[in-house]
Structure formats: C-alpha cells, structure tokens
Amino acid sequence: MRIIQREETSMEKEIAGQHRGYFSLADIMYFAKKGCEAVAEDEVTQRFTSEELLSWNLLSRTNANFHRVSWQLTAVWVIGILIRYCLLVPFRNYSHGCCYRENRPQKGGICVANHTSPLDVLILASDGCYSLVGQVHGGLLGLIQKSCMQTSQHVLFERSEMKDRHLVRKRIREHIADKAKLPILIFPEGTCINNTSVMMFKKGSFEVGGIIHPVAIKYDPRFGDAFWNSTKYSMMTYSFNVLTSWAIVCNVWYLPPMVKEEEEDAVHFANRVKAVIAARGGMSVLPWDGGLKRKKVKESFKEEQQKKYCQLVTENGFMGNGNVY
Amino acid sequence: MGGKKPTGVETKEGITDMLFFFSSVSHSQITRLYSRFTSLDKGENGTLSREDFQRIPELAINPLGDRIINAFFPEGEDQVNFRGFMRTLAHFRPIEDNEKSKDQNGPEPLNSRSNKLHFAFRLYDLDKDDKISRDELLQVLRMMVGVNISDEQLGSIADRTIQEADQDGDCAISFAEFVKVLEKVDVEQKMSIRFLH
Secondary structure, eight states: OOOEEOOSOOHIIIIIHHHTTOOOTTHHHHHHHHHHHHHHOOTTGGGGSOOOOSSOOSOGGGOTTOOOOOHHHHHHHHHHHHIIIIIIGGGOOOOOOOOBGGGOOOTTOEEEEOOSOTHHHHHHHTTSOOEEEEEOOOHHHHHHHHHHHHHSOOEEEOTTOHHHHHHHHHHHHHHHHSTTSOOEEEOTTOSOOOSSEEOOOOGGGGSSOOOEEEEEEEEOTTTOOOOOOTTTOOHHHHHHHHHTSSOOOEEEEEOOOBOOOTTOOHHHHHHHHHHHHHHHHTOEEOOSOGGGGTSOOOHHHHHHHHHHHHHHHEETTEEOOOOOO | OTTOOOOSOSSHHHHHHHHHHSTTOOHHHHHHHHHHHHHHOTTOSSSBOHHHHHTOHHHHTSTTHHHHHHHHSOTTOSOBOHHHHHHHHHTTSOGGGGGGOSOTTSSOOTTSHHHHHHHHHHHHOTTOSSEEOHHHHHHHHHHHHTTSSOHHHHHHHHHHHHHHHOSSSSSSEEHHHHHHHTTTSOHHHHTOOEEOO
16 A cells, blocks of 8 residues: 655756746755655565565465454454365465466577576476576575586576676576576576565576577466565475465466567667567566665665756756855 | 563553544554554564664665654664554654544644755754754755765855855755745645645
C-alpha cells in the first residue's frame, strides 16, 4: 500500500523554474522534500522484501500488519493451516501455468531472465537443459550446487570478487563460442528481487556477443510467495515456506531472441532486453542496482546530483549575482 | 516476533496517543508509516539509527542527505523513536489538511508555513543559535554544489546572499530575515508531501 503520492517533477522545474542562473535560500527546500519523501517511501528498499498484498492470501508470513479482522477469518486461517501443513505437504507438487514455447533458447545462446528465487532455475530446468552461472552459496543450496556440478558444466563465482567477474565473462565467451554446448542461463540482476519490478541488468552478459533469449518469469502472489529474501531466510526456511504455501503458480514467457545492434553499447542493449522482459511479465522497470541489497550506493550518483544543481544555478559558468527573493 | 521493544504504537492506547499528538493524522496513515518505520529498523529495537536512514539509496545520493537525516534526531541523540520519526515527517503534511483539524485553538501545527520555514532554516543553522552565519551558509552551499564551484566564487555568493537578506547589519541571517526574503516563495508547495489517506 502506497504511503505517499509523488509529484511528477524534476530539479529543473522546481529550482530553475523561476530563477535559472541564481542561488536562492529556498533551493534547500527541494532537497529537503525529496529526502523526506525517500524516508517515507522509496522505490528501492521495498524490492528486497516480499510484496505486500492488497488482500490477504491466508498465509501469516505475508501479513506484516496483522490486525484481527474477524473471528471467521481467523477460523478460515486455522483451517488453511491444517490443509497446508497436513494435507498438501505430504502430496507436494508445483503447478506451473506455463509456457509459451516457440522461442525456447537454442544451443550456443544465452538465456536471460528476471530473478526471484532459485525456483526460477528449477522451473526453467524442468523445461530444458542449461548451463548455469551463479553465486556460490554455502549450506543446503551449496550442497545442491555441488551435486549439479557433477552433471553439467556450470560456472560458480563469488560476486564480490572482481577477478571472479572477469573469469566468468571469459568462461561465458568460451561457452557460447562452442555451438554444441547447452545454452547458458544467467540472471543479470545478480540477486533475487521480489518479482514486482525488474532492476538493473548487469552488462556482462550483453557484451560477449551471443544471441540473447529473454525469458520473463512472473509468480502469482495469491497462492504463495516465491521470493527468496536471503538476508532474512536461509534456504532451509525458505524451502519450508514454499512447501507449506498453497502452491507456487508461475507464468513463464519465452520471448523472441535479440542481438546487440551495430551502434549499440552493452548497457543500452541490456536495458532494451530488460524492458521487453518487464513488459511481458507485467513488472515495472527500475534503473537501480539489485546489488544495493547488500552494498552502499556509489558516491558518483550524489556527484551527479550536485553537478546537475550547479548547472541549474550557474549562467555561463558563473553563479548569478545572488538575487534572492 | 519476540524480542522487539514496544514503541507504544502497537496498542490501541498508543495509536490514540499518536492521533492526539498529531492532530488530523488518520489512523491508517499512522499504521502505514509505522510499517515503514519497522521495515527500516534493521536492528529491530524500536528505534532508528543514522545507518538505517543511510541505507535508503535515494536519500544517500541526496546532496543534503546527512543534514536531512540529522533533522530526525533530537539534540545529541543517536537514536530516533517512532514519535520522533512522525514528528519530523509531520512538518511536510500539506497545510490544507489542517482544515480538518478538530483543535483550532491549540498550538501551531507542525506543518504551518512558519514551521515549514523553520525546518528549512534549521537545515542551515547547524549550531542552533538562530542565525545563519557565513560559514554555515558556505557549508550548505558546498554540500549542494559539490566540487563544481571554486571557493572564491562560493564565498562571493554567500556574501551577496547575506548582504541582500541582512537587515540588522550583523552579517548573518536571522529567522525573521529568512522569512522576509522568502515571503514570495510558495513554501506550502515546496515543503509538502502528499500523504495518502
């Protein structure tokens, strides 16, 4: 549920609207308002926790603001628990409403998709074979990864290691050069996002020159929450949550292949593919880096803001003669 | 979710208390902002630290981010509770919301034009002596322009700004002078956030 309504406005309109070329004591108000708007509600941090549902799906884990609505609802919830834990778990299977199949990735190509959970891999892998590229994990997921390595050629790396990233790019290049090899599956966001929007696609996969097969994956939140919030839940807890949901219902769209154009740079290409996936899956597009889940935003973004402000309040390179009003 | 310290909002009395304290804020606005407060509270101890604010990317890239974060914290404190959080945000409620207020004869609401101006003034006035000195103005200017303007230029802008605003000749800008300078500015629009009901 939204907390504030942001106005469609910009620094240009708010600050330079009336007084381009001058500094005004009131300029501080633009930054103060923008700052407090971000405190009340921001576009980024909400993507790293589960989507808040408008109507409750009877799973207590999706009810962040629990307040007792009625005893009837509570009764239904209790029955729901009994069904989920006692009836469904023993007979567990996923259902996925799938699957628009004409554009399934071919050998030698790179399959890119938005990322919500390791389930994405299971779902795609149940419909085709891939070589995987991903972050190495410990624990239960680590064991699963190790056993996968036995059967196929996968590339595992440590995302914080710069050296690893270069190595990964090299391995990907080598892999797709060999047309007999399985298509590679990559999640360019680099981390799990909560399936309401698609965040920045890292350019690595888009500069190696292969054919990109975009795939959009959208989970239906009414039945269960597929998002793996790895900072909050371990793989064990997450698996348990998944198994005791109503179901995981998922739509997968295989989209027509795309290639980088002559004049296009990798970043532009990545954004193009991202837009296509988001549009198909019904998710919004964010320019922000999913890596902000774990690390601080770069200083250079602040510097951009400062530069922009400067340009608005200077004229011919000089700040105006301070006509305050 | 055991182990969390109560912040006084979980109970019905807590919410009633908030509603009284912030006249004409709706019940659902409080619960939504409370939900936001707890999602920022990574330490789960019922208060926010400066780090909790800095984790918001849009705030981290705001040139005045640190000053704005400071505005939430009471003097000398390192933690802010939910009441303090609401209190700061309350300055940005639109002024028209006050028409629905039941308490017409009470103290001036936090979101009055004067209090909005005061909020902006305090962003400049770091030492809280009710004056914006040349140094204080320079500091804020430097935060807003980054490295893109030389010291000399910035100095002359600060001088001119003070010259134009200063009426009592003390080479600083008092709150009254600040208000006078900005009398034609649409403070209500610039310092209001539309909180949804």
